[in-house]
Amino acid sequence: MGAPDVDVTASTEWWRGLNQAKATTRPAGEAEALIAEHLRWYPKADVALLARAYAVADHLHREQKRKSGEPFIIHPLAVATILAELGLDTATLVAALLHDTVEDTPFSLGHLAAEFGTEVGVMVDGVTKVDRSMYGSAAAGETFRKMVVAARDDLRVLLIKLADRVHNLRTLQFQPPHKRVKIAKGTRELLVPLAERLGVYKLKRELEDLCFEYLETEEFEHTRERVARVRDETRYETDSVATALRDSLASFRVKADVDVRPRHLSSVFHSGSPLVDLGPSATVRYLVVVRGGEQNAYLALGAVHGRWQPIPAKFRDFIASPKYNLYKALHTTVVTESGRRVQIIICDGRAQQVSEYGIIAEIHERTGRDGRLVSGRTTDPEWLTRLLRWQEGASAEELLEGVRTDLADSITVLTVNGQILTLPEGSTPVDVAYALDNEIGDRFSAATVNGRLALPSAQVREGDTVQIITKAEPGPDRAWLESARTGKARVAIGAWYRTRAREKAEGDGRRAVAEYMGGDRRLIEAETSGDLIGAARRAGYVTLEDFYVAMGYGQVTPEDVLVPSPEEKPEEE
Structure with a gap:
């Protein structure tokens, strides 16, 4: 659902209603159960803040309906209630109530942060989808990347996402059949493993059963009976x-x-x-x-x-x-x-x-009786740190594929130096090498597993001791992509070959331009004088390197670009 086309500054009624909502201090009847549950965990929590967040969300979503025909506000209220039952702090519940406002209403992230604080703004931004019109088919992957990066600042972003998906699955019967399958499959592949990594088994079990119900309906019914x-x-x-x-x-x-x-x-x-x-x-x-x-x-x-x-x-x-x-x-x-x-x-x-x-138990310990976090955040889990390292070089498709693997069941292996590595089941010596360092992976030559030589494609097992043997010059084998299991290894191997291909294309393109201009000396003169960069930029290329690469890939020819511009043509006599 996209944000309505509303001229906020011109909508006096809209602003008046929003200001009235922001002034709310007493909970609406619909929010009383949420607040009662929160007070059970935190007797001195800021009830007025929760009441105000609910009133603002209710006002912003007032014209929207769910697929079931119910008012949309039911969804953020349910998400906040799920988190309240887990004992999350006040700021997380506020973010849960407002988590769809930036995406689905005229309320901007700046407005939200100004009214409810940066802490809430970071969480809401983390669960807000990217603009599909901008990213197209890559939107799902870029949305997941955005959420993971936001988790670096605040892990509670992931908890809101899990609770959001739990409620969406609870009401999945109102979606058409093809969407039920798509949502349940995506949940099983990405969010169930994410819940396990966070240790939130209370949500993981419900997510698994809901996915089971929609993906294997007949088996689900037989099992239940x-x-x-x-x-x-x-x-x-x-x-x-x-x-x-x-x-x-x-x-x-x-x-x-x-x-x-x-x-x-x-x-x-x-x-x-x-x-x-x-x-x-x-x-x-x-x-x-x-x-x-x-x-x-x-x-x-x-x-x-x-x-x-x-x-x-x-x-x-x-x-x-x-x-x-x-x-x-x-x-x-x-x-x-x-x-x-x-x-x-x-x-x-x-x-x-x-x-x-899981991680919520640590949040409990860091939350005071007033429902506020009273100490700094914990260190990022090892798996999140690893994911954050390699996701920057991954395309949206590579990111989703790598995450599906990296969040799956894990094993631990040892290096000959005693270093402990956590890897997905089915990992190979190549995965071990890239887990140690991208440079080690690029220079991988051979490996021993428990003292015996092993193929690059051999699977390592729980407790194995692995020694990586490297060569002097980097040069990963493209065939490793068929057996490499981790996202980090697959992205690094692909990046190495893309870099080599780009370097070759740049060289080919520069030679093509030199040949068209009559030799290297004329090319260097045009580069030095700035004439060539001017021509490249008129053609839409920011740097000469980009221009040469496009030339090398055949996306443009010298004849297309290296002609005088209209203002440079001599006037006819």
């Missing part, structure tokens, strides 16, 4: 395991809370277990939240393994080796007396909060 039946039929068995687990912890004098956590439908279906064979262990997990520090998690693990036989291959220690998204817990699978496999997750209270909220 089967899971409901299994849970109902095995409720007694599930409760018995929970009781036995509590007894085992008590016998080890471990103080902990035990909760039975239903697995979400997408997770159940994509786990690989046939639906007809589903047992209770495939539909639930047991969460043990110990009191005290992380050391008590290991005591709880001892209690669990003392009661039931563990399956060694299923044990993962994410406390000793935390995941990239701050997640820290022990995962173990045991076999109960009945022969059932049961998955148990053990963590402390803070880790449990992180497991649900």
Whole structure:
């Protein structure tokens, strides 16, 4: 939806209504639930500011409707409410209420920042789409780039985007079928992995299930029916395991809370277990939240393994080796007396909060009772820092393709110097080389994996030790593009070849001009005097290099440009 064609300065009524909205201090009835939820987290929050933001958004969107026919204001209010339920700070909720105003109304970013502050302005700008008329088919990629760059200043931009997509998916039934598929597919490819990287599993699970529903509708319905039946039929068995687990912890004098956590439908279906064979262990997990520090998690693990036989291959220690998204817990699978496999997750209270909220848990810790951030931002996550480094040289298409890969499941590998690298699954030694440095990648010659020579296209695996062997002169192989997995490697290889092609075109174009002008000496004279740059600029080229490149690519010929301009022609006698 584009901004209406409104002459703001001439619209007295529009300004009068906006000024009345800006003067609001009491919440409208529609916003009371949002404010009540925010006050539950932050009792001293600025209620008047939230009320004013809602009133301004309501006024700006008053003539707009959603596909469902409902007033548009329902959407930003829902987005803000989702974030309020996660415990986000006041400024984030204000930005959520106003996140569509700059894109869809005459309210400019300057107006918004002046009224609600730079902090809110940065977040709203970050989630505002770029102008499709300017970027055309590249708009989606450039919008994503804009959001990622904005996240460098404020990670909350990404949280607003996730909440925005959650509500859009909740109401996706009002879109035509082709748009449902497009939106759900884009969400699964980009935003679900983004939610996982941020550790916000509470949103990730809902996004996954909503995408599952729209992309695999029949399988979704079968899974929902089967899971409901299994849970109902095995409720007694599930409760018995929970009781036995509590007894085992008590016998080890471990103080902990035990909760039975239903697995979400997408997770159940994509786990690989046939639906007809589903047992209770495939539909639930047991969460043990110990009191005290992380050391008590290991005591709880001892209690669990003392009661039931563990399956060694299923044990993962994410406390000793935390995941990239701050997640820290022990995962173990045991076999109960009945022969059932049961998955148990053990963590402390803070880790449990992180497991649900991820980066939001850190925001909670930095937010005062008044709903304001009281300390500086945290360091950018490693994956975001890596993405920010290589996205600048990527086209919109390369960016989206690279992000789809880089945000997928990750592995960690080691260099012979002990450096730890996080890479997407399926990465190759070439990806390792470019992860170390673009120059190392460009000079890649060979590699060893765990002491053995490996092909450039070989896949490295979790825990592998990789040594990169380089050559003196740079020269990546174009064939590497077929197996390179990371966006950074693919963009760097493509950039190297584009640079070489441009250099060749520049040389070819300069030689063509020299030949047309009668030799290198005449060319140098024309370059020195400025005549040639004048001709190039009249043809629309800012620099001589651009002019020569266009000449080399055959986009223009010397005859097209190197002729006297009308004012330079001698007058006829």
